[in-house]
Amino acid sequence: xxxxxxxxxxxxxxxxxxxxxxxxxxxxxxxxxxxxxxAVQILSVPPQLIIPLKQHIGEAAKPIVNVGDLVYxxxxxxxxxxYISSPxxxxxxxxxxAIEARPIxxxxxxxxxxxxxxxxxxxxxxxxxxxxxxxxALPPEDLRQRIRDAGIAxxxxxxxxxxxxxxxxxxxxxxxxxxxxxxxxxTCDDVLMRHHxxxxxxxxxxxxxxxxxxxxxxAIEDNKPQAFQSVxxxxxxxxxxxxxxxxxxxxxxxxxIFPAGGEKQLIKVLTGKEVPSGSLPYELGIICINVxxxxxxxxxxxxxxxxxxxxxxxxxxxxxxxxxxRVLLGTPIHYVLANAGVARQHxxxxxxxxxxxxxxxxxxxxxxxxxxxxxxxxxxxxxxQPPASMPCIRCxxxxxxxxxxxxxxxxxxxxxxxxFDKLPAYHIDDCIECGCCQVVCPAKLPLVHYFRFAKSxxxxxxxxxxxxxxxxxxxxxxxVRSEKARIEQEERKARRKAARKQVITPETNxxxxxxxxxxxxxxxxxxxxxxxxENTSMVKHEDQTKTMAR
Amino acid sequence: MPLQQSTxxxxxxxxxAPFIESGQSISGVMRQVIYALLPALVVAFYCFGWxxxxxxxxxxxxxxxxxxxxxxxxxxxxTSYIMDTSALVTAILLGMALPxxxxxxxxxxxxxxxxxxxxxxxxxLGYNALNPAMAGYAVLLISFPREMSAWLTPLxxxxxxxxxxxxxxxxxxxxxxNDVALDTLTSATPLDYLRTEISRGVSFSEVRLxxxxxxxxxxxxxxxxxxxxxxxLWLCYKRLITWHIPVSVLVGLGVLSGAFHLYASERFADxxxxxxxxxxxxxxxxxxxxxxxxxxTPLGKLIYGLLIGLLIYIIRTWGGYPDAVxxxxxxxxxxxxxLDQYTQPRIYGAGKRNGRARNG
Numbered sequence: 009x010x011x012x013x014x015x016x017x018x019x020x021x022x023x024x025x026x027x028x029x030x031x032x033x034x035x036x037x038x039x040x041x042x043x044x045x046x047a048v049q050i051l052s053v054p055p056q057l058i059i060p061l062k063q064h065i066g067e068a069a070k071p072i073v074n075v076g077d078l079v080y081x082x083x084x085x086x087x088x089x090x091y092i093s094s095p096x097x098x099x100x101x102x103x104x105x106a107i108e109a110r111p112i113x114x115x116x117x118x119x120x121x122x123x124x125x126x127x128x129x130x131x132x133x134x135x136x137x138x139x140x141x142x143x144x145a146l147p148p149e150d151l152r153q154r155i156r157d158a159g160i161a162x163x164x165x166x167x168x169x170x171x172x173x174x175x176x177x178x179x180x181x182x183x184x185x186x187x188x189x190x191x192x193x194x195t196c197d198d199v200l201m202r203h204h205x206x207x208x209x210x211x212x213x214x215x216x217x218x219x220x221x222x223x224x225x226x227a228i229e230d231n232k233p234q235a236f237q238s239v240x241x242x243x244x245x246x247x248x249x250x251x252x253x254x255x256x257x258x259x260x261x262x263x264x265i266f267p268a269g270g271e272k273q274l275i276k277v278l279t280g281k282e283v284p285s286g287s288l289p290y291e292l293g294i295i296c297i298n299v300x301x302x303x304x305x306x307x308x309x310x311x312x313x314x315x316x317x318x319x320x321x322x323x324x325x326x327x328x329x330x331x332x333x334r335v336l337l338g339t340p341i342h343y344v345l346a347n348a349g350v351a352r353q354h355x356x357x358x359x360x361x362x363x364x365x366x367x368x369x370x371x372x373x374x375x376x377x378x379x380x381x382x383x384x385x386x387x388x389x390x391x392x393q394p395p396a397s398m399p400c401i402r403c404x405x406x407x408x409x410x411x412x413x414x415x416x417x418x419x420x421x422x423x424x425x426x427x428f429d430k431l432p433a434y435h436i437d438d439c440i441e442c443g444c445c446q447v448v449c450p451a452k453l454p455l456v457h458y459f460r461f462a463k464s465x466x467x468x469x470x471x472x473x474x475x476x477x478x479x480x481x482x483x484x485x486x487x488v489r490s491e492k493a494r495i496e497q498e499e500r501k502a503r504r505k506a507a508r509k510q511v512i513t514p515e516t517n518x519x520x521x522x523x524x525x526x527x528x529x530x531x532x533x534x535x536x537x538x539x540x541x542e543n544t545s546m547v548k549h550e551d552q553t554k555t556m557a558r
Numbered sequence: 559m560p561l562q563q564s565t566x567x568x569x570x571x572x573x574x575a576p577f578i579e580s581g582q583s584i585s586g587v588m589r590q591v592i593y594a595l596l597p598a599l600v601v602a603f604y605c606f607g608w609x610x611x612x613x614x615x616x617x618x619x620x621x622x623x624x625x626x627x628x629x630x631x632x633x634x635x636x637t638s639y640i641m642d643t644s645a646l647v648t649a650i651l652l653g654m655a656l657p658x659x660x661x662x663x664x665x666x667x668x669x670x671x672x673x674x675x676x677x678x679x680x681x682x683l684g685y686n687a688l689n690p691a692m693a694g695y696a697v698l699l700i701s702f703p704r705e706m707s708a709w710l711t712p713l714x715x716x717x718x719x720x721x722x723x724x725x726x727x728x729x730x731x732x733x734x735x736n737d738v739a740l741d742t743l744t745s746a747t748p749l750d751y752l753r754t755e756i757s758r759g760v761s762f763s764e765v766r767l768x769x770x771x772x773x774x775x776x777x778x779x780x781x782x783x784x785x786x787x788x789x790x791l792w793l794c795y796k797r798l799i800t801w802h803i804p805v806s807v808l809v810g811l812g813v814l815s816g817a818f819h820l821y822a823s824e825r826f827a828d829x830x831x832x833x834x835x836x837x838x839x840x841x842x843x844x845x846x847x848x849x850x851x852x853x854x855t856p857l858g859k860l861i862y863g864l865l866i867g868l869l870i871y872i873i874r875t876w877g878g879y880p881d882a883v884x885x886x887x888x889x890x891x892x893x894x895x896x897l898d899q900y901t902q903p904r905i906y907g908a909g910k911r912n913g914r915a916r917n918g
Contacts, residue, residue: 031906036578115574192578272906285907363577386577398584398642399684404800404854405582412906417854418898435905443576450582451684457574 030273032409033265034444036192036364038231043323043330044195047203050334051347053100057125057338058110058375059085064161065168066092071123077104080134082314085123088156094169095159098134099316099336102127111371113341113360113380122375125338133313143309148218151309158308159315159378164197164269164298165361167379170305173297174218176290183221184278185212187228187235187299188262188269191362194382196319197299199332201228201235205242208299211306213253219295224257226299227274231264266364267442271296273411285438300381318378322348324356324385335376341383342372350385359384364443398451406445406455412438416445420455423462428469431462439463584683588643590798594789595650595844601785602654605712605778608725609658614650616662616729620669621649628678644683648672651691651844655837655884656698657709657744662730664705668694688891689851692884699879707880711745712778748776748835750880752827761824766831775834783839790843799847802859803866807842808833810867818875832871841870841883851891858897866890 062068069086079085079098086096102125109119143151156171164186185208189197201208212224226243228236239259246254262268262277272283275294283289289296300319307313316337323330328349335344341358350356359366360380406416414435422430439459446455602610625645629636652668672694680686699706727733746754751770756762765771772780793799811832818826832838837845846852846866853862866886873882 276906282907285905287907359575359577361575363575365575366577367575368577396638399682401584401587401644401684401850402852402854403587403798403849405797407854407903408797408800413903414905415854415898415902434902435908438905438907441575443578446576447578447580448582450584450587452579452583454574456576460574 030265030268030277030411031413032411032444033267033273034409034447035264036266036447038264039193039323039325040195040198040231042193042195042325042327043321043332044198044202046199046331048199048319048332048334051336051339051344053127053129053131053336054339054343055127055129056105056340057099057102057127057336058122058340058373059096059099059125059338060110060112060120060122060375060377061086061096062120063096063167063337063378064094064159065166066090066094066172068121069093069096071107071121073104073107073123075104075106078102079104079125080132082137082316083134084157084159084314088169092169092172094161094171095157095314096123097159097314097316098123098125099338100125100127101130101132111374113367113369113374113377115367115370117370122338136312137314138312140310140312143214144217148220151214151218154309155305157314158304160301160304160308161315161378162298163300163304163318163378163381165365165379165381167377170297170301173290173295174215176219176295178290179293180219180221180290180295181223181293182279182295183212183215183219183224184274184294184296185215185224185226185299185302186269186271186274186296187226187232187239188274189232190229190264190266190269191364191366191382192266193323193384194321194362195323196321196332196381198232198235199321200303200319201232201299202238204303205235205238206245207303207306208239209242209246209257210310211302211304212257213251214305214309215295215297215302216253216256221295222256225278226257226259227262227278228259229264229268230261236261266444267411267440270411270440270442272440285435315378318376318380320344320376320380321382322385323382327385335380337377338375340373340375341369344376344383345372345385348383348385357386359386364447365441397453400451400453403450405448405450409444409448411442411444412440414439416455416459419462420453420458423458426465428462428465431466436462436466584642584644587798588647590796591647591793591844592643592650594793594798595654595786597789598654598782598785598840599650601782602658605782606658606710607720608722609660609710609720610654611722612725612729613653613656613658613660613665616665617649617653617656617669618646620666621645621652621673624670624673625678628674629682632678632682634682639683642683645673645677648677648690648694651840652694654840655691655695657706659710659725659728661705661732664698664702667701668698670694671697684850686850687894689845689848689887692845692887692891695884696888699884707747707750708744709747709880710743712776714743714745746770747880748772748779748831749874752831752835753874756825756827762819762827763824765827771831775831776836779836780834783834786839786843790839793843793847799843799849800856800859802856803847803852803863804842806860806863807846807867807870808838810864811838811870812867814868814871818871826875832874836874836881837883838870841866841887845883845887846890851887851894853894853897853901855898855901855903857903858894858901861901862890862894862897865893 061071067089070089071086073079073085080101081098083098084095085098088095104123105126106124107121108124110122110124111117112120152171152174155174156169160170161167162170187197187201208226212226216224226239228239236259243254243257243259260278262274267273268277271289274296275289275292276282279294281292283292304315308315317334318337319332319334321332322344330348333344345356345358358369358372360369361367361382363384366384400417400420402417404417410416419431419434419436422434436459441456441459443456446453449455599610622640622645626636626640629639649669652672653665656664656668672690676688676693677686677690748771751768752765755765770777772778774780775783790804794801794804812829815827815829815832819828846863853859869886869889870882873879873885879885
């Protein structure tokens, strides 16, 4: 109580008064000019496409083609498996050469099932792919289904199936189109906004038709003045055309700070509201969709084209041709690199995504997927051995830059000593792994690595615990059953015995009631037992979670 | 911000994001703390002559020697850990806290307890529960009270005339410089003077007129405190420390001393006197802010600093020691882990669903 009052008076009032200000975050050198000057170039069709069945969050798609089948560009080759899933399309025309495990873009050389297509270089669209003249006239549910069929998932990097996101359980007041792109080096959204602002605005109107928000905000970081101008122009054109919806949409600049482009961070910056811990933005009546996704939705609904390619940044200092490319999904990374002027024998290190939250790719034969917004190539000159870590001196810089206001030094302390039970009380699940803490750490500790490790460890423990609970319950139930069977057997025996007695001495009738009543009482005694067992185990379970919470 | 290699060639481990690093390092932090102490050292040199320099030289040499020895015994890489220069910061703080021209054995004993016992025996940098410099100081204060209270008279003429080698001769061989007995060079510190005079029934307004007290809080000492304040403000500006601890220490000390001074202005010194005498500023900006032994949460820091300020006043006013900083800081060091645990800041999105998030 006193703590709460102190917190309210000392902390919140004077220092967090600026509602729209994010706690923490860091300013990073952008390196955006390396790749944002030129328009999007189109990368040629590679001889082979490797299309993973799982390019989105959720269940992997189920293949519906066979080896040897002829496929066209845009043809569904794997269909969604469950609600949170997404179909997969052939990115170009050709023959299905294999359905097998292939390397996927990951930090370790792991393989997952992919559909391999040998392209015929004709890049022929499936005849089914037809443009729709007036998709805004279609019913919202139809639009949503089309988005699902087009395999669209969040192209900002999270790849959550968009159709699922667009079916919120509560009313939506605000639709945020996220063009912040706060990671250094990445410019695919910047270039998209500069050159295809109309597609983004049209896409936003389609989204508005589905979720019916009161206003649409296109959020752009203030280091992209040209993109902002371009989007503003597109909105003005819409206004000039007299569209009623144009008045609900406006572009907003957000200050350049990492990670202002994170969904929850952006919502805080734009609206001052905080998404409750452990829940999703739609609970506040907000939906946040990336600009690239919005443009893809425009393509899907107006042109009928499913998600078969994406714009991605290929960048890095000392690269021959850094820039943005429209790349077919499934194109091997080494093919992209070769076309961007990185020789294969270069042995370059490639990061998928930005330098803050990206993944170092283990195998360059892995394909470009829906999540691949950037390939950052580090040349040998730049590469530095990760510095040796020093002990934590608890300077607290990590806490001052944490956008969630976590205490990374405490999390590190417990994670390092493997005291995982203590971590939930420090809200480790709220960590977004943005990496700010690690960047500013003077001791050069691999903090995010520790947090990822601790999170996976906690998840594994949770699974173990659930499994153990299930088997314990099962075992208890089995014991109850065998006990019951034993009693029944005894009962039968007793009855037979009684029957025999009855046959021998029919006068001893009153005795007959005894075994029956005994049985009945014993049965009654047994029957509620599984329930009590369950109750105690549930109580134990709750106790455990409580102690964990403490 | 250079990019890092994503696989560690030596260990073969995968290095995960982020791949950016800032140029910050622990040795950089420590170096900046030392820079921030330089103005105070210059003023101290002006006040106490070479005595402060001999203190620093012996303390630094001792600290580095003890640190190397302990690192060697603990099988730690000596050179890379010595390079973090945290031992030097401890040595400089201890050298400034001890009376100038302190004998060599006093400094070596002090650095031994600070570095070998309070720091390395508890696990080295980052693991010590107590502030090393203050732990060393407290041990010396209890073991050698006479030497620890033999403060040179600031700005005294003979001190200024004392050369470096003469000072060294005194420090090592107790050869009286220029045939002057050391006793004639020393005098009570302003805090000592205040306590004895007040206990004799002299009023504070009379005490203030004494030359020992100087302009506001002690001849020489007030200038050193002012220089420390400047260095401390620079640390705040460079974001090496946050404002919470310095402000709350000064507020705690100021409010309590102010209250007593208002109640009985003749019996209790005013807040300005307390803030600029003794090691108040050094405590507020350099000692209490030692991140290893202080809480890390904003609220925790405020409580910690406030209580240090209150303790300083209580021990100074009713205790029997020359200054109260060491004991106040050490006592509060013990509370740091507890404060950290109970003062977690409110996280993003907490509140409405806090209960669920915690249990789920």
